[in-house]
Amino acid sequence: MKPKIAFFDFSCCEGCQLQVLNxxxxxxxxxxxxxxxxxxxxxxxxxxxxxxxxxxxxxxxxAGIERVKKIREKADVLVALGxxxxxxxxxxxxxxxxxxxxxxxxxxxxxxxxxxxxxKALAIDQVVKVDYYIPGCPIxxxxxxxxxxxxxxxxxxxxxxxxxxVECKLKGNVCLFDKGKFCMGPIIRxxxxxxxxxxxxxxxxxxxxxxxxxxxxxKDVLERYGLTVEDIKKEFTHYLAAQETSS
Amino acid sequence: xxxVDLDINVHYITRVEGHGNVVVKVKEGELKECxxxxxxxxxxxxxxxxxxxxxxxxxxxxxxxxxxSVGHTTASxxxxxxxxxxxxxxxxxxxxxxxxxxxxxxxxxxxxYFLAVPDLLGAGSVxxxxxxxxxxxxxxxxxxxxxxxxxxxxxxxTVHPITPCVGGFTEVPTVDQLVAWKKRTVEEFxxxxxxxxxxxxxxxxxxxxxxxEYISLHRDDEYAFYDGQMMSSDTGCVPEEDYLGMxxxxxxxxxxxxxxxxxxxxxxxxxxxxxxxxxxxxSPMAKDAAxxxxxxxxxxxxxxxxxxxxxxxxxxAEDSLKLLDQLIETGIDPALSVDPPITPKAxxxxxxxxxxxxxxxxxxxxxxxxEVVAANCVIPTNQNHNNxxxxxxxxxxxxxxxxxxxxxxxxxxxxxxxxxxxxxxxSVHLVEL
Numbered sequence: 001m002k003p004k005i006a007f008f009d010f011s012c013c014e015g016c017q018l019q020v021l022n023x024x025x026x027x028x029x030x031x032x033x034x035x036x037x038x039x040x041x042x043x044x045x046x047x048x049x050x051x052x053x054x055x056x057x058x059x060x061x062x063a064g065i066e067r068v069k070k071i072r073e074k075a076d077v078l079v080a081l082g083x084x085x086x087x088x089x090x091x092x093x094x095x096x097x098x099x100x101x102x103x104x105x106x107x108x109x110x111x112x113x114x115x116x117x118x119x120k121a122l123a124i125d126q127v128v129k130v131d132y133y134i135p136g137c138p139i140x141x142x143x144x145x146x147x148x149x150x151x152x153x154x155x156x157x158x159x160x161x162x163x164x165x166v167e168c169k170l171k172g173n174v175c176l177f178d179k180g181k182f183c184m185g186p187i188i189r190x191x192x193x194x195x196x197x198x199x200x201x202x203x204x205x206x207x208x209x210x211x212x213x214x215x216x217x218x219k220d221v222l223e224r225y226g227l228t229v230e231d232i233k234k235e236f237t238h239y240l241a242a243q244e245t246s247s
Numbered sequence: 248x249x250x251v252d253l254d255i256n257v258h259y260i261t262r263v264e265g266h267g268n269v270v271v272k273v274k275e276g277e278l279k280e281c282x283x284x285x286x287x288x289x290x291x292x293x294x295x296x297x298x299x300x301x302x303x304x305x306x307x308x309x310x311x312x313x314x315x316s317v318g319h320t321t322a323s324x325x326x327x328x329x330x331x332x333x334x335x336x337x338x339x340x341x342x343x344x345x346x347x348x349x350x351x352x353x354x355x356x357x358x359x360y361f362l363a364v365p366d367l368l369g370a371g372s373v374x375x376x377x378x379x380x381x382x383x384x385x386x387x388x389x390x391x392x393x394x395x396x397x398x399x400x401x402x403x404x405t406v407h408p409i410t411p412c413v414g415g416f417t418e419v420p421t422v423d424q425l426v427a428w429k430k431r432t433v434e435e436f437x438x439x440x441x442x443x444x445x446x447x448x449x450x451x452x453x454x455x456x457x458x459x460e461y462i463s464l465h466r467d468d469e470y471a472f473y474d475g476q477m478m479s480s481d482t483g484c485v486p487e488e489d490y491l492g493m494x495x496x497x498x499x500x501x502x503x504x505x506x507x508x509x510x511x512x513x514x515x516x517x518x519x520x521x522x523x524x525x526x527x528x529x530s531p532m533a534k535d536a537a538x539x540x541x542x543x544x545x546x547x548x549x550x551x552x553x554x555x556x557x558x559x560x561x562x563x564a565e566d567s568l569k570l571l572d573q574l575i576e577t578g579i580d581p582a583l584s585v586d587p588p589i590t591p592k593a594x595x596x597x598x599x600x601x602x603x604x605x606x607x608x609x610x611x612x613x614x615x616x617x618e619v620v621a622a623n624c625v626i627p628t629n630q631n632h633n634n635x636x637x638x639x640x641x642x643x644x645x646x647x648x649x650x651x652x653x654x655x656x657x658x659x660x661x662x663x664x665x666x667x668x669x670x671x672x673x674s675v676h677l678v679e680l
Contacts (some may be wrong), residue, residue, distance in 0.1 A: 015313020015406040024392040043372030044261045093295040105294040138406040199403040200417035
């Protein structure tokens with residue numbers, strides 16, 4: 001029997017599900033190996049019997065906490081899909097701000113209509129246990145394929161435990177610091193194949209910290225290359241705000 | 248309306264981007280409740296960009312939506328460039344237009360083939376069609392890959408593009424890449440578009456007409472996507488800076504997305520609004536496709552939005568060939584686009600861009616050191632919410648009188664919602680200045 005997998009989305013842009021749909025060359029093969037029982041963005045059927053749940057997005061409402069707990073109960077394996085699910089992503093920027101002010105800025109007095117919005121955006125593992133992570137904003141679709149392959153063959157999916165710089169060097173890129181740009185690559189987990197630096201754009205940290213990041217050293221480097229303390233704080237709260245503030 | 252009872256409650260309609268609910272209650276032939284609900288959690292982008300600097304804004308606001316991230320990026324960059332008085336080169340303009348065409352193609356192909364066509368073929372998704380209509384599905388996947396590869400070429404990545412930056416790009420394609428892309432457009436996409444036209448001719452849209460106000464961008468010299476004036480089919484054009492007078496966002500209790508209205512009780516944006524307002528400016532092949540599929544400059548059946556999207560695919564492909572020819576003829580000079588020097592200054596910039604689902608507005612006010620002090624984004628799907636609900640009110644009695652049972656009414660209402668291609672993640676960003 002083919003394993004049943006389901007996709008669920010919480011607060012996000014749904015770009016990571018779109019990355020799955022963007023597997024134009026692999027998707028038909030994938031469908032031969034698994035049975036997709038829920039994928040609201042792409043199909044009407046809604047099966048409630050599944051072994052593997054992929055969860056996209058952050059938890060931003062009380063109702064989301066209950067919903068994700070139910071999914072956790074049903075799924076044998078739960079995988080966080082993308083930056084919003086893994087580390088709260090850009091949703092976490094508001095975690096550094098006063099919640100009342102954030103609500104009033106966007107909705108004014110109408111904020112009263114939304115009583116169950118949480119004061120902070122939460123990554124999935126801040127609510128339930130997450131078994132595996134596919135980081136990124138958006139995800140690297142080939143990392144999704146390799147994770148599914150590993151799960152189907154009973155192998156533990158593993159993320160690289162080295163920084164983006166390693167992949168960037170392997171590609172032979174000129175370091176962006178030497179081009180006068182800024183980059184979070186030294187402390188961010190690889191696996192994206194240095195996607196942004198390869199296109200001449202500094203890493204913003206969407207895949208989260210590499211294990212044991214030397215944050216102070218990274219801050220020193222950014223300062224040495226001309227960023228102010230205020231600017232550095234912004235770099236560290238673009239994708240990483242919830243990781244920083246969740247302790 | 249016939250003397251029937253209906254109780255329809257669709258929690259999280261499928262095959263749309265984001266979360267929406269349909270609630271319809273009919274008692275003894277009288278419409279008691281009729282709601283299009285948006286329960287998606289709000290995301291507070293306009294608050295989150297405050298205090299952030301100009302180079303980072305488009306990389307944050309593109310995350311409002313994965314499907315139209317190129318559109319958000321484009322609107323964001325144009326708004327920032329206007330605020331900071333940054334001029335872009337002709338080369339940058341042409342490359343940006345190509346990138347935007349890539350996204351329109353990607354989004355329209357995804358919607359028409361993967362979200363709408365399954366309804367017309369009586370399937371719950373594209374998955375069973377992979378067996379019953381293998382060639383069509385393979386062609387759809389090929390067309391989608393073409394569009395994604397186009398975004399990769401002109402933006403570095405299809406979901407959340409990497410290379411577009413304030414004033415230009417972080418890198419640009421070579422002339423050789425442009426020549427190869429032109430060849431692929433002619434040899435691969437154009438034949439697939441012709442085959443799609445033949446398929447769509449066999450799939451008539453459900454009959455349902457309702458007059459409404461259509462709002463789109465408009466230019467006299469081209470079919471407007473990248474910029475233009477805001478045009479109402481009722482009241483004519485206003486400059487993009489005056490968008491607030493046309494969008495009039497307001498909050499309703501059952502929705503996290505804001506509602507809008509302008510000259511009537513609702514308005515529509517998107518592909519059908521654009522083809523209605525700008526029909527004469529479509530490319531020759533697109534006009535031919537429209538004629539074959541029964542799309543006219545005065546089409547008021549919302550289901551025809553699916554057809555309008557396909558006609559725009561033809562237009563975008565044909566217009567891309569024109570843009571590519573211009574760039575190939577002049578050659579690519581990276582110095583005209585790559586990482587231009589920018590000096591921040593205080594100011595406000597408003598940019599309207601036609602994204603797949605309609606007009607997208609980004610509006611930023613910057614401080615003199617280049618930090619956002621206020622932001623507003625108006626999202627196309629929000630502008631359609633109200634129109635969708637008004638459509639429900641007119642369509643439910645028609646369906647009941649046609650003798651449809653509860654399940655059929657529900658199915659047609661879901662199809663109606665899907666024909667608007669709503670993008671609900673986008674719609675819950677929200678803000679006021």
